[in-house]
Amino acid sequence: MIFIKILSILVMLFYALGSAGVFWGIPAERYKILVLGKFFTWTGFALHTLLIISIILLNGADDLSRGYFMQLLAWCILLAYFIGWRLLKSGFLSLTASPLALLLFILALKVDKVQIEMPGTLKELFIALHIGPMYTSLGLLTLAFGAALLFLHMDRKIxxxxxxxxxxxxxxxxxTYDRINHLAVVFGFPLYTLGIAAGFIWAPLTWGREGGILGSWDPKEIFSVFVWFLYASTFxxxxxxxxxxxxxxxxxxxIFGISAFSLLGVNLFMPTHHSFGSLATFTA
Amino acid sequence: MNKHICLVGLNHRTAGVEIREAFALADAGLLENGLLPVGAHLKKDLPIKEALVLSTCNRVEILLAGREEKLEELAIRSWAAARNRQPEELAPFVYVHNDAEAVKHLFAVASSLDSMVLGEPQILGQIKDAYKDALRAGSTRFILNALLHRAFFVAKRVRSETGVASSAVSVSYAAVELAKRIFGDMPSCKAMLIGAGEMAELAATHLMNAGIKSILVANRTHERALELASRYHGLAVPFADLFAQLPEVDIVISSTGAPEAVIRAKDMAGVMRRRRNRPMFFIDIAVPRDVDPDVNTLDNIYLYDIDDLKEVVEENLTQRREEAVKALAIVEEETLNFCKWLESTELQPTIVDLIRRSEAIVREEWTRTSKRLRLSEKDTRALELMLGAIVKKINHDPINFLKNRFEEEKDGQYAGLLRLVFNLDKKELCPRRTREHGSEEAPPPLGPPDGGMIPPRRTPEPAAAFFNRIKEGSK
Known part of the structure; x- marks a missing residue:
């Protein structure tokens, strides 16, 4: 376990250095620092990959905490950025990627002890239909968020x-940025729909709920549905x-702003079955 | 520096266009016809060993390498003679750079830091052509070959490490760069010329070169439109159909003589709806303007008029000037490197000879001895390795001595001394008599005849004179 701890601290350190490099390098137009920041971020990403694999190998796949899934989300977002960075060849994307990864990672450490209650029925299918699509659409959304910031910046300048x-x-x-935006809408929205639908199907199976869909008025669910409507209108x-x-x-x-709030604000400060403070299933 | 590099030339700053015309050397055949006596070319021992002639509309430069100073006088005389003029007519306009200054000047020229339009790319190609001509004429050897290759390298370095050549400095090209910044993918873009004019056509040519899909032309006189369209393999459309065609095109270059705006914001709303908000770029070169400035306030439409473009060009030029400072630092650094390298080549033949000589001795002794000993293959190899190591170790200190001293004593007298001490030139040893009478008889020049990749050796100072000087120095 000491290995996991050291690795976690290293990952956090590299993400922090990466974020610092990006935040300092871009406004000051110091490209060497920016390059260094990117290097730290990707080193952190490599270590993070190692960490995620080692946790599975050491703990087994059945005993995963909420923190683990949070970490996985940070990793997914960085992966989306990595792909976007290769496609766009733009360092500006890391302006949002590194700090976001750092934030999620720190939260993940904080909620590491919170165990999650996975559905008893068809657990693998649940992961494939709820967590997988949700994470992918969030990755796409953050990528489009970076691209949107860049678009607005350049649009204003031109x-x-x-x-x-x-x-x-x-x-x-x-x-190029508009194409990323298109991608996030065309693929992101169906994935988000799939993820949210799976969530609503499994929720009564796991917690045995009365009142049907949205019957529990869980803030997380309300926000998710709100984001879905926004996403649908954007589509x-x-x-x-x-x-x-x-x-x-x-x-x-x-959309990104609302989802980020739904992911961080709601999970942290409101009573919900996705809460970081209680025992419940974790989703994005 | 014992090897001299000299550069004589004139450029747009030192000479007006009449002078540049009068002394242009593009077709003079200075090298080919042997008007300039170059050793490498004529296979003779001449003061000018190597030469290269660069002649463009903005500059004429002759680059020379040789072993004597004052090469420039000879060059200026030949230059004037080639154009049937007197050297006195030419001399006031000519600059002369020697050695490090000449190297620096060449590097700066190749990097386009000395050009009329800072950072323009043609000059490097022109130098490459000049070098090709010189190669064909056989007028370059060791020094100029190395120097020119270095110059190409420096130009490349400047280009990639600084922004000296990075941005457009003409209005039409600036427009194309903006189009690239908006659309990215040029081959899927369509352009439309509204009206015709020199600058609009230039922009259209640049767009074609950037690889756009097609060009439409609309003009009030349809014949002119047809003529232009055929030139760009495009399509002429009737002027009245302008707004029907607009949803199809991404880039509009407008330059009509209309007294008021042809395209207004209220016309564009429908157009944008029909093209589903795909972005559009208007380049308005006309004065008075053809496109109402309001159009720029619409989403996904970008409008630049002639003043905007001129401002972009002005900014780009300012940026190039700032970058030129960085470029100059690179040029200076590389000049220093080249000069250091050139100096060190003076030592190379001596070092090579020294190692070869000791290797020859070792090999001779080894063959003689090894015949008698019936050694196993393994032992032979071990002994050969050992002999190689001995050669290296024995020569290590003399070579180090040479290199270290070379930095402080530029005459290279130690190399000469070493040659004598180790008898690297395989001469009869000097009889005692010559030593007593001092330097009454200078040894003949050493080394192979001029040319080849190994530079010729310098004539060493006679040993006696050297010892005398040492003695005097110690007093």
Missing amino acids: KSKTRLTEFDRGLPALG YLRILRGWRGRKAALLILF
């Missing part, structure tokens, strides 16, 4: 005809009404 810095010149074209506006560019970017920012 519209207002202000001088591009050396950093701006290294960024991809506006069209409609983007795919069917042809919203693009600035408005599409703003929509994604909004």
Whole structure:
């Protein structure tokens, strides 16, 4: 267990260094520091991968805590960023990736002891249909969030005809960010729908609930449904009404903001079966 | 520096266009026709060993390498003669750089730091062509070959490590760069020319080069539209159909002579709906403007007029000037490296000879001895390894001595001394007599005839004179 502890501290340290590098490097336009920040983040990511595998190997897959799933989410988001970074070749994405990973990782350590109650029936199917799609859509959403920030930044610069810095010149074209946004909507929304549907199917199976869907008025569920409606309208506006560019970017920012609050704020401060403080099933 | 590099030339700063025309050397055949006496080319021992001629519309430069100073006078004389002028007419416009300064100048020119438009890319190609010509004429050898390759390397380094050549410095190219920044994927973009004009056509050419899909042309006189369309393999559309075509195009270059705006924000709302908000880029080169500035307030439409583009160009030029400072530091660093390297090559032949000589002795003795001993293969190998190590260790200190002293004493007299002490030139040892009479008889020049990849050796100071000087020095 000491191995896990040391590894956890190392991962946290590297994510912290990575975030610091990114936060210092980008506004100050210090590219070497930015590169160093990215290096730390990806070193942390590699160690994190090792950590996730070792926990499974040491503890077994049946005895996973809430912290483990939280860690897994941090890892998934970084993975999405890694793919996005390869596709976009843009270091700006790590501006949101490293701090987010750090935040989730620290939370994960905090709630590490909270055991989760997994559904007794069809546990593997539950993971495949609820946790998997939820995490993937969240990964896509954060990727689109970074891309949306970048889009708004560059859109403003090109519209207002202000001088591009050396950093701006290294960024991809506006069209690239819009494609990421498209990706997050086209794939993210169906995945989110699948994940949330699976959640509502398994919830009564696990907790034996009366009153049907939303019968318990759990804040987490309310927020999830709210996000789903937002996501659905974005899907409609983007795919069917042809919203693009600035408005599409703003929509994604909004959805991401609400989901982040639902993930962190609700789980931490409100009584819910997804709570970090009680014994309940953990989902994103 | 014993090997001299010299550069004579004139450029847009030192000479007006009439002078540059009068003394252009592009077709003069300075090297090919032997107007400039170059040793490497004519296979003779001449003061100028190597030469290269660069002649562009903004500069004429002659790069020389040789073993004597004042190469420039000869070069200027030949240069003037090649254009049937007097050297006096040419001399006031010419700059002369020697050794390190010449190297630095060449590096700066190759990196486009000395160009009229800072950072323009053509000059490197022109130097490469000049070098090819020189190679064809056979007028470069060891020094200029190394120098030119280094210059290409420095130019590449400057290009990749600084932003000297990174951004557009012409209005039409700046427009294309912006288009790339908006769309990214140029091959899927369609462009439309509204009206025609020199700058609009230039921008269209740049867009074609960037690989856009197709170009539409709309003009009030349809014949002109047809003519332009055929030039860009595009399609001419009637001017009246302008708004029907707009939903299909991504980039609009407008330059009509219309007295008021042709495209207004209220016209664009419908267009954007029909193209499902795909982004559009308007380049308005016309004065008075063709596109109402209001259009820029719409989402997904970007509008740049001629003043905006000029401002972008001005900013880019400022940025290039800032980057030039960084580039100059690279040039200076590389100049220093090259000069150091060039100096160290003076020692190379002596070091090689020293090692070869001791190896020859060892090999001779070893063959003689090994014949008598019936050694096993393993023992033979071990002994051979040992002999190799001995050669290295014995030569280690003399070589180190040479290298260290070389830094402080640039005459290279120690190399000469070493050659004499180890008799590297396999001469009869100097009879005592010559020593007593001092340097009445200078030894003949050493080393192979000029040329080849190994640089020629310098003539060493006669040993007697050397010892005398040492004695005097110690008094």
